[in-house]
Amino acid sequence: MRLELTSVSAGYSAVPAVRDVSARVGSGSWLAVIGPNGAGKSTLLKAVAGLVRHTGELTLDGHPVAALAHRERARAIGYAPQTPQLPDGLTVTDYVLLGRTPHLRPLAREGRADLAVVADVLDRLDLAALAGRSLRTLSGGERQRAVLARVLAQQAGLLLLDEPTTGLDVGHAQALLDLVDRLRREDGTTVVSTLHDLTLAGQYADQLLLLHDGAVAARGTPARVLTEPLLSRHYGARITVLSTADGSPVVAPRRT
Amino acid sequence: MATTRLRPGHLLIALLVLLAAVLASTLLGAVDLGRQRVLAEIGAQLTGGTSPLTAREAAILWELRVPRIVLGGLVGAALAVSGAAFQGVFRNPLADPYLLGAAAGAGLGATVVVAVAPGSTGSALGPLPVAAFLGAAGGVALTSLLGRSAGAGTATLLLAGVAVASFLTAVQTFVLQLNAETLRQVYTWMLGGFGTSGWRQVLVVLPHVVLASAVLWLCARLLDVLALGDDEASSLGVRPARVRLLVLAAASLATASAVSVSGLIGFVGIVVPHVVRLLAGASNRVVVPLSLLGGATFLILADVVARTAFAPAELPIGVVTAFTGAPFFLLVLRGAGRRA
Numbered sequence: 001m002r003l004e005l006t007s008v009s010a011g012y013s014a015v016p017a018v019r020d021v022s023a024r025v026g027s028g029s030w031l032a033v034i035g036p037n038g039a040g041k042s043t044l045l046k047a048v049a050g051l052v053r054h055t056g057e058l059t060l061d062g063h064p065v066a067a068l069a070h071r072e073r074a075r076a077i078g079y080a081p082q083t084p085q086l087p088d089g090l091t092v093t094d095y096v097l098l099g100r101t102p103h104l105r106p107l108a109r110e111g112r113a114d115l116a117v118v119a120d121v122l123d124r125l126d127l128a129a130l131a132g133r134s135l136r137t138l139s140g141g142e143r144q145r146a147v148l149a150r151v152l153a154q155q156a157g158l159l160l161l162d163e164p165t166t167g168l169d170v171g172h173a174q175a176l177l178d179l180v181d182r183l184r185r186e187d188g189t190t191v192v193s194t195l196h197d198l199t200l201a202g203q204y205a206d207q208l209l210l211l212h213d214g215a216v217a218a219r220g221t222p223a224r225v226l227t228e229p230l231l232s233r234h235y236g237a238r239i240t241v242l243s244t245a246d247g248s249p250v251v252a253p254r255r256t
Numbered sequence: 257m258a259t260t261r262l263r264p265g266h267l268l269i270a271l272l273v274l275l276a277a278v279l280a281s282t283l284l285g286a287v288d289l290g291r292q293r294v295l296a297e298i299g300a301q302l303t304g305g306t307s308p309l310t311a312r313e314a315a316i317l318w319e320l321r322v323p324r325i326v327l328g329g330l331v332g333a334a335l336a337v338s339g340a341a342f343q344g345v346f347r348n349p350l351a352d353p354y355l356l357g358a359a360a361g362a363g364l365g366a367t368v369v370v371a372v373a374p375g376s377t378g379s380a381l382g383p384l385p386v387a388a389f390l391g392a393a394g395g396v397a398l399t400s401l402l403g404r405s406a407g408a409g410t411a412t413l414l415l416a417g418v419a420v421a422s423f424l425t426a427v428q429t430f431v432l433q434l435n436a437e438t439l440r441q442v443y444t445w446m447l448g449g450f451g452t453s454g455w456r457q458v459l460v461v462l463p464h465v466v467l468a469s470a471v472l473w474l475c476a477r478l479l480d481v482l483a484l485g486d487d488e489a490s491s492l493g494v495r496p497a498r499v500r501l502l503v504l505a506a507a508s509l510a511t512a513s514a515v516s517v518s519g520l521i522g523f524v525g526i527v528v529p530h531v532v533r534l535l536a537g538a539s540n541r542v543v544v545p546l547s548l549l550g551g552a553t554f555l556i557l558a559d560v561v562a563r564t565a566f567a568p569a570e571l572p573i574g575v576v577t578a579f580t581g582a583p584f585f586l587l588v589l590r591g592a593g594r595r596a
Contacts, residue, residue: 049491074493087483089538094261098481102493107474109541154492 001157010047032205074102099153336551339525361395523581
């Protein structure tokens with residue numbers, strides 16, 4: 001699914017948290033939204049998800065998102081918030097089944113096809129063994145995978161992931177991002193995510209969008225955006241950008 | 257694949273327990289009709305044989321005891337299922353018709369009708385049930401508004417509920433003082449009980465409880481979606497505000513119809529859904545239907561105690577439910593405090 005933002009402003013109060021953002025994300029590509037705390041990254045994702053009111057134009061495959069009915073939009077756009085709430089007593093399967101909601105008629109219950117979708121998602125995310133476990137008993141990495149599974153069960157063409165690696169160690173973060181990467185390659189899913197780890201953002205996304213104070217400060221390939229002058233200025237940090245053998249940038253903080 | 261959707265086994269067990277409670281309750285009473293003879297009478301009614309009971313005994317059984325059991329079951333089901341629904345909507349394990357001001361609102365509504373037009377307790381769509389429903393819905397709305405304006409959190413909502421309930425009860429007392437002649441009638445009713453129950457009351461409550469329970473059962477899956485938080489629910493195509501409104505209306509209806517026939521019976525809405533969650537799973541698709549059956553069982557058994565413990569005198573049933581419910585409430589509160 002192709003996502004296009006034209007002069008999008010959004011926010012809760014009179015002063016918008018996101019101002020005049022334009023971006024284009026091609027089908028099957030990955031845009032990472034980066035920027036310092038309070039830059040408006042989460043608000044931008046929520047605006048695309050339809051959770052925060054926006055002005056400007058937001059289109060999916062050329063159709064304005066605002067014109068979609070509630071459930072249609074939910075079938076097209078999957079959203080995982082930064083701090084998802086996992087209802088204590090539910091099992092992993094039950095939780096992931098909730099992702100089928102936009103595909104069910106109101107008040108209907110899941111059919112065999114829905115169970116098959118969920119079984120497939122659990123399989124792909126290596127969660128099949130945990131299917132009957134209560135969410136309460138999962139580790140941090142397992143919880144994040146369960147959240148991703150819940151979103152994938154929605155079978156949306158566009159995934160909005162707000163800090164999907166929060167609370168994960170580097171190994172689990174890589175595993176999760178590898179998974180998202182595989183999904184977009186296999187299914188052509190378009191991904192927009194916020195990521196606080198700039199090195200990982202540069203390694204996994206095709207395109208970065210650097211926000212500062214709600215406005216676009218820079219956008220383009222990781223090599224263009226992850227530069228010392230840009231990052232130092234907008235993050236107010238002392239930063240060195242190194243390069244790995246394959247040429248991808250590594251963003252390292254410096255003590256002095 | 258493992259899911260915690262309602263298992264037929266659990267449903268069957270809940271039904272059997274309910275059936276056992278009904279049977280036990282039919283056999284026990286202040287007037288000893290003799291267990292063998294009651295069983296024979298039931299058999300006779302089912303097969304069309306001759307009754308072993310005298311006309312007076314048959315009347316005690318079929319016009320007093322049985323309608324009272326049915327009414328107790330309906331009220332228990334209504335209170336338990338509305339407790340489960342309130343807990344789901346407010347995402348608060350301690351929400352319950354009493355703590356949210358729903359019951360007090362229903363009480364006030366009913367009292368106003370009794371005071372203004374005594375004796376008008378007639379039908380399912382009469383002024384009393386309508387006033388009780390409006391009172392219950394108003395109580396919940398007030399509590400929810402006050403709770404939200406004072407900040408989120410389990411405790412805030414409950415404190416707002418306590419304030420609203422006290423206020424509504426004070427207004428109720430005021431209305432009573434202005435209408436001293438109806439005082440006795442309302443006071444007996446406020447303590448809760450089925451002392452005056454008959455088939456007429458059953459018919460008043462039945463349509464409300466059936467309607468409210470059907471709505472809540474249909475909404476059980478959506479309650480699970482709401483548990484993800486408003487943003488996620490909304491991103492799944494659900495409109496949280498609409499679902500909440502529908503569920504709150506149904507739960508208020510159930511509370512109001514319970515309160516309007518039996519007065520104030522506390523703790524059923526907390527104890528039953530929690531026991532169900534412990535035994536059968538936390539999905540609302542399990543909790544809602546099993547709370548219906550469990551609530552009926554709990555209140556039928558509580559009424560047996562109320563009728564027989566000090567026979568021929570009767571304990572108010574609210575006392576019996578509070579004896580079991582209050583300690584249980586503290587246990588749940590401790591659990592909630594530890595998780596927070």
